[in-house]
Amino acid sequence: MDLFSHSDDKQKAETRILELRVQIEHHNKRYHEDESPEISDTEYDMLFAELQKLEQEYPEYKAAESPTQKVGAQVKEGFKTAEHQLPMLSLGNAFSREDMEEFIQRIQRYLNMSDFPELVAEHKIDGLSCALHYQNGVLVKALTRGDGKIGEDITENVKTIHNVPQKLKGDTLPEFVEVRGEIHMYREDFDAFNAKQAKAGKKVFANPRNAAAGSVRQLNPEVTAERPLSFFGYAFGVKDESLSHLKNHSEELEIIKDFGFRLPESVKVLKNLDDLFKNYEQILKNRKAGDYLGQKAYAIDGVVYKVNDLTLQKRLGFVARAPRWAIAHKFPSEQATTRLNAIDIQIGRTGVATPVARLEPVNVSGVVVSNATLHNEDYINERDIRIGDTVFVERAGDVIPKVVSVVPQMRLDHTQKFVFPKHCPSCQSPLVRLEGEAAYRCENHFACPAQLEESLVHFVSKQAFDIDGVGEKQIKLFLELGFIKNPADIFTLLNYKEKLENLEGFGEKSVQKMLQSIEESKHISLPRFIISLGIPLIGAQLAEDLSAFYLSLDNLIDAMADDVKKQELLNQDAFGQKILDSLCAYFTQEQNLQIIKALQNAGVVIEAYEPPQIEDNIFNGKTIVLTGTLVTMKRDEAKNMLKSKGAKVSGSVSSKTDFVIAGESAGSKLKKAEELGIAILTEEEFKKLL
Ligand SMILES: [Zn+2]
Known part of the structure; x- marks a missing residue:
């Protein structure tokens, strides 16, 4: 045995461990505190996993101050803080089937059992975790995860989130209960919000999670109120006696739903490894296809598994920063960072001139991406995207890859501003930009x-x-x-x-x-x-x-x-x-x-125009008003469907209105309809009638 090389390895490991700690702390700060990451989640996870592995191999270098032993973020200045009565930890990660098998075996060893421990699988929502305290059914406090022990008091901000119940539903409510969940932004809300930010010359966020975190951690709740935030519940924290009869996590979720919270539709109870992997593949496939089981698309970065039996959860307890009874099987990140080498113009079928980023080839969730859309001239200018910049590229679902934003901290000296060409690269005729339109076109x-x-x-x-x-x-x-x-x-x-x-x-x-x-x-x-x-x-x-x-x-x-x-x-x-x-x-x-x-x-x-024949249906010839937020479809889609059924869609409620279709958080129009005694349909009823 070569003693010298052994101690060499050891020294190398120590240096690398220290290096990784500094790097990870740096990225933690960028991510959690400034909400402007420099690397993609996958790149971060790789650094983290490397550090964990080295610390396992060389336990002598383990340290309490290592990021592997800590949870999340420092508290932001200006916020009141409060302690979590029950620690709010983060989850351990699995990246492979082997990791998942190991997770199961660990549980079996710890509990000295050979059966498969029944698990509940849920979407891992890419947002900001939050604990909501309800006293006699009324929302009294909301805390961020913070460092797991102490969180930031964001009560006033959370009160502005449209689907967080201010009051729980139900007749008999617990004296005290804590509902934990994820503050997030639906994809379309995020895109619209980012576009608005860019237009106003404000910060553009790399992903929905950063946008959600940045929005809810505002010192002024009025700013938060303007942001399109939503909430998914996922577990109870502290709960009083009235809920102590619950045996399983899946029962908890049912109660959370009954309390008036929205849950992702993906919750599934699993009884063996085969089903577990099948379910994982299915969720991954659905994400790719943009299928969110009837809900609007949101960001998911994996599947969370929790031991269903609450007694077993208690027995399993915690290690360092994570519970032993839960794990997140991560998906490959939909984002990566890479260099933008050049920008070309592509002419589409309708003559639209689209700027396309030529990228240093980079792997994004399993596919090598070397081209990505930059949408249009404004998109480039508003985000100050320059040739030579390091950029975030995203490949979400089946959508064409796009450049999301630059990484401003990584900008080098000789980046080059892009000047939109004046002529069509294909036929040389002038490119025209119509008033009020974002796109240049070749009109040939x-x-x-x-x-x-x-x-x-x-x-x-x-x-x-x-x-x-x-x-x-x-x-x-x-x-x-x-x-x-x-x-x-x-x-x-x-x-x-x-x-x-x-x-x-x-x-x-x-x-x-x-x-x-x-x-x-x-x-x-x-x-x-x-x-x-x-x-x-x-x-x-x-x-x-x-x-x-x-x-x-x-x-x-x-x-x-x-x-x-x-x-x-x-x-x-x-x-x-x-x-x-x-x-x-x-x-x-x-x-x-x-x-x-x-x-x-x-x-x-x-041929001379003949109006289409409309089959007789309940909407034909009726005047209909849409109000509130529809969850399973876009408003335009609903409008077109109604029109194709022969209905007239109107913007305001009057005695001439036949139906009002009320989505979530419908306001004054719904009230007026009730006053006038007009038939009101929920989204579900509307879909049934269609
Ligand atoms: Zn042309």
Whole structure:
């Protein structure tokens, strides 16, 4: 045995341990106190795990002041503090199946049992833990986790969170109970909030948790009140005798729900390892697909497991900073930090010029990311994102990866501001930014190579001309062979019949079928024709509304060239200035009018508009008001659904209102509806009726 190398290793370990402690303390401070992290959660977890491992191997260097022995954050100056009667610890982490197996074995060893200890699995919400104290059912105090023993008193701030009950529901309430849970932001609330911050030149947060923490730890509750915070309950802390009959954690959760708290829909009781891993994979899959079991998307960074039996929980107790009876199996972080090397412009189907970040390739939850969207010019400027910066990249669900923010502390000297180009990189025509719009566009449409292929694919698609046998692959090929140069050429493909039949993958029969489908598609409804043009912002619903208003394409084109007629459109409920601008820009461009003419010359006939038939249903012809926050769908979605059922959606309640659909925290409109005796539907009832 080589004694020298052994002591060498030991020395190296000691140095590394000290190094890691300093690094982790630094990141703790950035994360918990300043709410501006410099590294992603995964990178942090890796440092932490390395330190834990070294301290286990070299127990002589263990120390009480090591971050592995401490919980969370220091108390922020300016806050009153209070002690937790029951410590509020953080959870140990598992990163692999082996870690989870070890967790189970540890429990079995400790309790000297061989059975699988029944576990409750819950989403690990990426927010800020908080303890709420209820005296006779009334919220009297709210504390942050703090260092686990002493937390910050954030009572006034928490009172502003819309779904934290000020009073618990129920007839017999405990004299005292502490409900613990997570303050968080739903994804869409976070995105909207961050965009608002950026626009105002204020701090942009890297993730929903930092935003939630930064919002609730405000000295002025009025600031907190303006932030879109929400709350999920997850456990009891201290509870009085009246709840001592509860045997299981899953029963606790039921009571918490009955008290009026929202719980994530994911709670599951598990009886063996197989189910545990299956459940984990399912949650991971759902997160990827953006499926939150009927709720709006929120940030989850893993699955929490707790021993269900409360007596066993008590017996298992705690080690250092974490309970023995619970663990968090973490997901790979959806974020990473990397260098932004360059910014390019991509022209999309509708001509939108999107800046794309070229990144130093980086692994984000298992996928190497080297490109990410920067959305638009304002997004870059508001966040002061420069070429050469270190940035946070995020890949959440199936959404395209995006640059979230820069890491300002990591900015080097020679970063470069990005100047948005003046010309389309594909056709060199000027890029135009319409008033009130964030995006630059190339307005060349079918005449811009970057837009032509995708425009044509859209043109033949189901919702437009609906031509069988022509899709992306065929369009690409026909363009390459020079059979088509614009949409009108599709209707003269008959001229290439023989050549087509001799192409690989095309038989006589399939060419025959394709040409027949092209022939049949020539008679097209007005809404479909409008969709086929690919006008920015004009989707199926608006195309339908436009058709109903103008009845013919000529009327629409005429109106767009006439200042008085143009304004008439704005008086319609469905159309705003942006949509009008987009229509005007399209129908006043000579090239676009020529394309329409060419289509008509090629035999396209636009049929006279016929309003769609609506099947009889309870909403048809009714006037409906939406109020409060809908949990399972966006308001626009609800509006469109109602419209498609023939309902009129109005903004205010009057005696003419037939129904009011009331979401969470509905206010004055709901009151007025009650006064007027109008039928009120909950979100659930509404969905059932749909
Ligand atoms: Zn172009």
